[in-house]
Amino acid sequence: MAISAAPDLNLDGFNDVVVGAPLEDRNRGVIYIYNGDRKTIHKRHSQKILGAKLDPKLLYFGRSLDTNGDLNGDTIPDVSVGAYGNVVQLWPKSSIGPIAITYNLTLDADLESARVSSRGLFSKNNERFLQRDILISTGDICEDHQVHVQEAPDFMNAISLRVDVGLQNPEANTVLDVFGPNAWEFSIPFSKDCGSDEVCMGDLVLNVKKGMEVSSPSSLLVSSKNRRLSFDVSVRNRKENAYNTRVIATYSKNLFYASITPPSDGTDVKCTSTRETHVLSCQIGYPAIKKDQQVNFGISFDFNLDQLQNKALVNFETKSDSREEKPADNKVDISVPVQYDSEIILTRKTNINFYVVDVKRKAKTVVKNYNDVGPEFNFTLKVSTVNFPVSLAFLTAYLPMTTKGGNPLLYVTGVSTKSGGSVSCEVNSLIDPQQISKKSFAASFSQESFRGIEKLDCKSATCKSIKCVLKDMGIKSNYFVNVTTRIWNGTFASATFQSIKLIIRAEIETSQPELLVITNKEVPVEITITKPGEMGQVPIGVIVGSVIGGLFLLAVAILLLWKLGFFKSKYQQLLKNAEAEGENQEPQATP
Known part of the structure; x- marks a missing residue:
């Protein structure tokens, strides 16, 4: 290694240093030039000269240095570099051009x-x-x-x-x-219309109103046919130009951006949405909203039926690149309570709707089979879905089993489903509790009056329930629960009545009834039972009505006779007769 202090090589007024590294570049050698800087030198070299680029045959370039001579007479010091068997002269050059x-x-x-x-x-x-x-x-x-x-x-x-x-x-x-x-x-820079100071001071005011579908404070019922949630947005600028004005809406996961309704005055509004972040950004009145300008437009969202939440949240904020005088009126937060229509349809089908009690047939007290109980009454409950998948629902059927007097009404013989493993029912000991299918059963019936009772349901009789669970209900699917029963003929043969309805109540509910609702969740399963030859009881209302009607007709007849003068002519005739009798009875004068 060699080092040499050199006079000013770059003509900046400071001395420089040349360092030789003969072993570098695989012994071919390199020299470094470090420029001076006042009382020191720069730590980073200004030039690196490789001997191999001057002559590929050079070895140990930089083993010796001499920087004190001016060999070409240009007043700039030259650098002599020693190598193995060679000396290389480097002449600095002043500024040249081009x-x-x-x-x-x-x-x-x-x-x-x-x-x-x-x-x-x-x-x-x-x-x-x-x-x-x-x-x-x-x-x-x-x-x-x-x-x-x-x-x-x-x-x-x-x-x-x-x-x-x-x-x-x-x-x-x-x-x-x-x-x-x-x-x-x-x-x-851009030229801005913001006064002499070129500082734009805006005052944006944001107003947001919910659309017609959210007119009431109650929950919004969302369905596959009613998935829209709209807002009327108004942005007004009260001060200087508001450049790059935009409305940013951050919305909950149960919504996604649908469309906008542009301003009627032709003001440009462009919106872009990012589903991953649930952010909608709308550029308004590009490039700027001027002083006292107001922009009205609509934003519509659709509900995401894969994300069920009890509230729809949308946070609106308006911004611009201008300075804002009153940022407090630039934000509007809206929360809409939401319920979803599951679109579940519950229907029923029965094998008979009408039954006439055979009064000639004696009630059997020893029941050997189902036929001895009475006629077969079977019904099927059908649960249908439309465009809404439901993960879990509960179906319950309430059956009137005994009267208030303890007489049996229905005898359940079987419960089955036709939906694979999607439907399961809990019947406990409700099916064939007396094991009539296996052995005889001694039944007893007491006389009971059903007069004044129009129907036998869970209010006028004692009920038991069949509970079923429906899981993973897909769209446009049907699920069935079949129930087979017998009507106890002995109870109705012993009872006093003319006609009465036996009513089973079926209802369905989702696992989240406060969120996922069913519009018509109850359906009655009815059968009308009549008993011929039975004397009907005249209702008290009919008697009272007949009396009132008779009195009314009597009053009308009297009024008509009075208007026709019937009572007046009779009265005048009575007066004449009374006067005649008075004249005949006058006393004779005594002589």
Whole structure:
């Protein structure tokens, strides 16, 4: 290694240092030049000269150095470098020209990625980057480049311009000042209509109203046919221009953006939504909303039926690139209580709707089979889905089993389903409790009056229930529960009545009834039972009505006779008769 203090090699007024490294580059050698800086030297070398580039046959280039001579008489010190069997003379050169350099121009250089759109593009290549080659000397050189501005959301901040310069041939003898700048940044400002101070002070006011579908404070019922949730949005600017005004809506997971209703006055509104973040951004009145301008438009969301929540939340906020005087009126938070229509349809089907009691047939007290109980009464409950999948629902059938007097009404003989493993029913000991299918049963019936009772249901009789669970109900599917029963003929043969209805009540409910509702969740299963030859009891209401009706007709008849003069003529005739009798009874004078 060799080192030598050199006079001013770069003519900056400070001495420099040359360092030789003969073993570097696989013994071919390298020298480094370090420029002085006042009382010290720069820690980074300004030049690195490889011996192999001067002559590939050189070895141990830089083993010795001499920097004190001016061999060519240009007043600049020369550098003599020793190598194995050779000496190399290096003559520094003063500024010469022209110099071939390359410069790069970049618009909006502060953007993080080259794929991001710039607000300005060069007209020559329609790109935000431009590279040009140029020859420079000591004089000034100017080149013009046209930039066209795109529709950009940011008009408040100037477009930045970065200029990078470098040699066209980095291996050339000419070098640039390694410690000087090789990049510069400039800005291209926008002209704004915000007064002499060019500071835009806006005052945005945001108003949001719920649509017609949320007219009442109660929960909004959502279905496959009614999935829309709309809002009327109004943005008004009371002060100076509000540039790049936008409304940002953050919405809950049970919603997704559907559409907008543009302003009727033609003001431009553009909205973009990101489903992953559930954020909707609407650009309003591009490039700016002027003073006292108001923009009215509508935003519509649709409910996501895969995400069931009891509230729909939408947080609105308006922003601009101008300064905001009163940010407090720039936000509106809306919460809408929600219920979902499961669209479950419950229907029933029976084998008979009418039964006439055979009064000639005696009630059997020894029951040997189901036929001895009475007629067969079977019904099927059908649960249908439409466009809404339901994960869990409960179906319950309430059967009137005994009267208030303890007489049996229905005898359940079987419960079955036709939906695979999706439906399961809990019947416990309700099916064939007396094991009539296996052995005889001694039944007893007491006389009971059903007069004044129109129906036998869970209010007028004692009921037991059949509970079924329905799981993973897909869309447009049907699920069935079949129940077979017998009507106890002995009870109705011993009872006093003319006609009565036996009513089974079936109802269905979801696992989240406060969220997932069923519009018509109950259905009656009815059969009318009559007993011929039985004397009916005249209701008290009929008797009272008949008396009142008779009195009314009597009053009407009397009124008509009075208007026809019937009572008046009779009265006058009575007066005449009374006068005649009075004359005949006058006393005779005594002589």
